[in-house]
Structures are given as C-alpha cells and as structure tokens.
Amino acid sequence: MLYTEMNKEELTAEKALLEEQYEEFKKKGLNLTMARGVPAPEQLDLSINMLLHCLDGDYKSKSGADCRSYGVLDGIPEAKELFMEMLGVGADEVIVGGNSSLQMMYDTIIRAMQLGVLGSEKPWCRYDSVKFLCPAPGYDRHFAMCEALGIEMITVPYKEDGPDMDEVERLAASDESIKGIWCVPMYSNPTGITYSDEVVRRFANLKPAAKDFRIFWDNAYCVHHLTNDHAHLLNIIEECKKAGNPNMVFEFSSTSKISFPGGGLAVICASKDNIDFIKKQMAFQTIGFDKLNQLRHAKYFKNFEGVTEHMRHHAAIIYPKFEVVLYNLEKEIGPLGIGKWTNPKGGYFISFDSLPGCAKRIVELAKGGGVVLTGAGATFPYGKDPNDSNIRIAPTYPSVGELLQAMVLFCICVRLASVEKLLAEK
C-alpha cells in the first residue's frame, strides 16, 4: 500500500512498528561509513603486484629520461599513452600529473583566478564576481572548491540525459562573468547518468558570453563499467574541435579507482594550445610529477586493454554491492511510493530521492543506527538541496554482508522519515 494513501491511524501504527524495528536494529551496534565513494580493500589488492615487481632494475622511460630524476613536466610518453587511448586524445593534448585529479582541477582554477586561461583578457579574480554553472545533484568536492575560491555557483537542473541544456545555453550566453561549468559526464556522481550524444554536442557548440569560458569535464568514471552493458560517451575534445571551439574544454581523469586512490595518476586533457599554455604556467610550480609512479602504472597496465581488463575485476567485486542496494530498495521502498533511485551502469553511486523534506532526517536516523551516509544536501551547491530529498548511496566500501545490514537500516530510516513527514502534514 502506498504511504500516501494511508490515513492518520494507519500511519501512526506504521510509525510505531518502524520505531520498534529501528530500536531493535540499533542493538546490533553497527558502525559503518558509506559517506564516500571509496574502493573496498579487495579492490586495492587487485593491483598489488604493480608495486612490488614491475620496476625491478629499470628506471628509464622509453624517452630515455631517468624517472628517478628531475624533469619531464608533462609526463613520460608511456604513461601518456595509457590515457591517450582511454580518453581519445593526442600526445600533445595531455599532461600526466600526480596522484590527484582534484588537485589538477583546483590548480587549474586557482591559476585561472590568478593568471587567467588561454584567451583571458584578464585574470578571473579581476572581475567583480566569477560564476560557475553547477548541474545538480553533482559532486560535492566540485562545489566546495568553488565556494572555497569565492566562485559563485548557479544551480542547473538535470534531465534524463544530462544537464538541462536549454538552461546551460541560456545562462552561459547571458553573462561574461560565468566562466565555467562542472560536469561529470559519464556515470555521473551521484546520478549515474551518462550524457547523451546530443547533450555533448550542445556542450561543444556553446556560445558563452565569456570568451575564456571553460567546461570542466571531470571524466572520473570513463572506464568504470559495472556490467558488459556499457554506456557510451562522445569525445568532448573531438566535438569541441568540430564545433570550432577547440579550447573550450578541460578534461580530467585519474586512476584513483583503477589502481589506488592514494597512489594513482591524474591527468588533464585539452587542446594542444591549452596544454602548451598550461605547461608554461605549470613550469613555475613544479619541475615534474612523480615519474616513478608513472612508470609503474605504464609497466603494470601496459596499454588500454590492460586497463579495460583490470576494470572487469573491479566490477566483479562491486557490482554485487549495487545489486544488494537495488534489491532492497525495490523490495522495501518501491511498493510504498516514497522514493526514486537510479540504476546506474557504472560509477560509484546510487542516487536516491526521498519524499521532499526527508533527506536530512533519513541521514540523521541512519547515523543513529550506526551507518554514516553522505550528508544530505552535499550534492548541491552550498550544501543546500532545495527539496531536501537527495541522498547519495556509496555502496563500494562495505562488504556485501555489511551492506545487507546497512540496507535494512536504510529502508527502515526512509520509511520512518516518510511516515513522520506524512503524519506532520495530516
């Protein structure tokens, strides 16, 4: 029976029942964090050999550079090659960096603020205000970065196949202080959607008021398929070239969820002109990133096939966890009409939308029961979900056993919060 069709008495009885279940659950003393998209220990074990054996006695890049020493700002060629095939770019369209793509994004924006990007009339910090478009729900660290750097955020809603492009086009064209937009175009964080070809082409054909507008294309999950039924994403760098806007996009990715979150490789891709410009700025910041780690990755994965095969092992570990979440939601929440959720083909998240006004309460209840979820609102600019309904479920880190328990709790919490809400409205 749909909760929305229950009368006050029925809801009150349901509430009492759920409160009892909740109190009963608390006795388990569960203590689990599902707040972030973190690979499980078993996933980290997949590429252990890389560390131990693949650099045995040979520290030279095929370019001749000694990877132990200084230099090679844009990365050794064999590390570039891994990403070139993964992202469909040329050797002069990529810089392989350190262990964090977040750091490459932050550095790109703070340099833009302080110095400008290719084609800027002046550094962004010389404008009275700098604004970014933020399709939401989105990645909380993107939004936090804007806030930390004093960039005003304008929320753009999502449609089924990507951001609302009518809004993106209208806003980008309306104001030259709008300098960028955040995108997680494939297996998006947290919704799991992949931008359609039409959306990507409309991005490539944007006519922003700001001549130095940039699309920040965080392609974090480009090879992170959950099953053989892959999503497909158009190559934005290619499409921007075709559209005559070759310099409008910065694409980021990393091996954080391929090899190691703490010891992987990050990458920025863009047009050759953009990359040349970035390298000129970057040469004052560092002489080069960790080439030994670049060489380790290149030797271990060998090529894009090696990466692709490796990702199948990751999927084998994490897909069952997505199944556990979806099974429980369908069984416990589906018949009650108190939530919607995504069924992603890849990535690290399931996005859950509760009845309006319930997300904070659900997260609070879950915490009381021993499961820490991503803070409600975190997926929106300034941490403010206008409907207080979106919750990001990150199922990868717990074991299947833990997750089974956590989902029992989660469903109790969703039901209880919904009943409380509906009762308050009676």
Next chain:
Amino acid sequence: MLYTEMNKEELTAEKALLEEQYEEFKKKGLNLTMARGVPAPEQLDLSINMLLHCLDGDYKSKSGADCRSYGVLDGIPEAKELFMEMLGVGADEVIVGGNSSLQMMYDTIIRAMQLGVLGSEKPWCRYDSVKFLCPAPGYDRHFAMCEALGIEMITVPYKEDGPDMDEVERLAASDESIKGIWCVPMYSNPTGITYSDEVVRRFANLKPAAKDFRIFWDNAYCVHHLTNDHAHLLNIIEECKKAGNPNMVFEFSSTSKISFPGGGLAVICASKDNIDFIKKQMAFQTIGFDKLNQLRHAKYFKNFEGVTEHMRHHAAIIYPKFEVVLYNLEKEIGPLGIGKWTNPKGGYFISFDSLPGCAKRIVELAKGGGVVLTGAGATFPYGKDPNDSNIRIAPTYPSVGELLQAMVLFCICVRLASVEKLLAEK
C-alpha cells in the same frame, strides 16, 4: 702574474694563447650540462632497494590508515617523524606532501594571493602590488615564481653570514605590501653559506609593516653536508616562537636530493596555527598526497639516523667533484686575480664571481666549448645580475672525468673573457 697588472701587449699575447687553447678544446666535442643541481646516477642508485622491497605486503600506516586509499591530508605519522627530527618540529607543525617542495611553495604563495594567509586582512592579490625581498644571488626558481605570479622583487645583498639584515629589517618595516622574503638558509643556493645564529635571530625578531608577512625558509640542504665539518643552523620555527612571532615563517624541505628528485617527499613546516589554517585551505585541493610513497620512505630510512647515514653515501660521491672544481679554480684562476669563489661545506653549488661584466661572456664561451652552465644572471631577480659577474657552478651531475675536462674549459673561458674585458678597457 695578475691580469690586472698586464699591459696591452701582454694581454694581447695572452688572448691569442687562450684563443688557441679554446679552439683546441672545442675539438674534443664535449657535450655536457652543468646548468642545474642534479644528483648523479650513482646517487640515485643509493636508495634503489627502497622501491623494490620495503612495501612487500604491508600497506598500512601505523595509524591504521591503508596507504593505498584516500585520506590523511597531512601525511602518515611515520613519514612526519622523519621530518620532525630533521627539522626540529612537532607532529602538528608539519605537512608531508607530494614529490615537490617547489610545488608546496608555489601553492602556498598562490593561495596567499587568492585567499590570504593566517592573519591576512585580505587576499594578497587585493593589494595594488605585492612585493618580496630577494637576497641575491639566490635560487632562480624562487625568483621565477615571483615573476610568474606578478610579485615585485626587491633585491637584498648578501653578507658573509646571510642577507644584509640591516636592509631586510629596514625594508620589511617600511611597506606593508612587502609580504615575504625568500631564504635558502643552509648551504645556500648558490653561495653555499649558512646563516649565522645572529642572522636567524634577527629574522625571528623582524617587525614587518605587513602583519601577514612570511619568511619563506627553503631549507633544501639541511642534511646535505659535504664533509664531517658541518655547518649549524638555528631552528627558525623555535626562534620565531621565542621572539613572539610564531606564525611568521613557512619552512620547506624535501627528500629530492636524499632519495629521488622525481619521486621523493616534500614538506612544509610552520606553527600549529599556520598548519591548521593551511590544512583547511588545502582540503579543497586534495584528499591526500601519495601515502604509499610516504610509507616507502618511512620504511626505508626508518628514522633520522637512517637519513644521516644515507647522506654520508651521497657526500662520498659528490665531495670529490667539489674538490675537482676548487682545485682547478685555485690553480688556474687564483693567481690571476680575475675571480672569487665559495668553498661550501654542503649543498649543491659553488658560486663563482668573475670580473664585473664577464659572466655572460664566460657562459657563452663555455657553451661554445660544449659545456652548458646555468645562465648568467639567473641567480638574480628578473635574471639581471647588476655586475654581470655571478656564475653558479653545479658539479654534481657529471662524472669526475667529465668534470676534469669541463673545468679545463671553464678556466680557459674565465681567462679569455677577462682578457677581452681588460683589453677593451685599455
């Protein structure tokens, strides 16, 4: 006989002789770079085992953190401990970063420009101009960084025991847009001098006009002794505390010339309040640096004794190279009165001062003979040596055999450029 006492005929004859030697030397076809302070391949071989064996099966920090995964922004405790003893700071006064201290300096300054430091009334970029004091000759990358970030540089001369502190005190107190000073306090790049206790104490007791003034203390060579006759440097962080200026200094160091230039660890040290402030800013840039590399270093070196012992092996390789340079300068240049040079107890450089107006010509001649030196002027702000006399000699990378040849050429070039100069003045 001193060149300055030669008459025109004697100088002309000497010039002809030197030109003949120079042309003869060119026939060797030497091709050598001595432009930068780069460890020799033999030095990089010293710590090879670190990479191969020390992470065998154990990826946990003693804090319990899995070093393969996300987190631990300020570095794992065992990596901190290496630096705490090396630099005399507490666990809450240090952040262990990635592979580049230059990057930590750049990031610190660009954040200061964009966001300010602890105690800033406003971000530095909101001032009409931002200025740094630059004791010179100094490290060219410090100066290049200022120039790239639009920071005006004010040159301060060096004395025997450090920067001219009368000038530093006077300038720092004179203008609140003077926000910082660059220092390489131990085995300075390029002069090799170590700041005296009095100089360090005067630094700690500075009364700058800017309340958010910072000393950028690049202690890159703190354990890089050449012999057992060590220089001694006072602990600036300690002295700043004693002087009631605990937040006035940022100290940087790295293992670039301890383990690997391309795959070492960098560190920033400062007061706990500074570090807390930096961590708050830094949390938007990255989730954490490469902890696997931090664990490698901690396991390999074990403790500060391990580092100290390791540095003796480095010294055994590079000290003979310093001897080759000094021997040749004393023998070939000393008697002629056409140059002065330093005899450092550590670090990576010998600083050579030619007759005024000769440095560019010497570097040009050396290049013609097959040896690339650091560009003349590079050791001064804006690349402009007012006397055109300073040349930074970086003897570590070439083999002793190559260096013996390079020094024959260098001495010919110094003599030839000096004779040309003296003749032009006749």
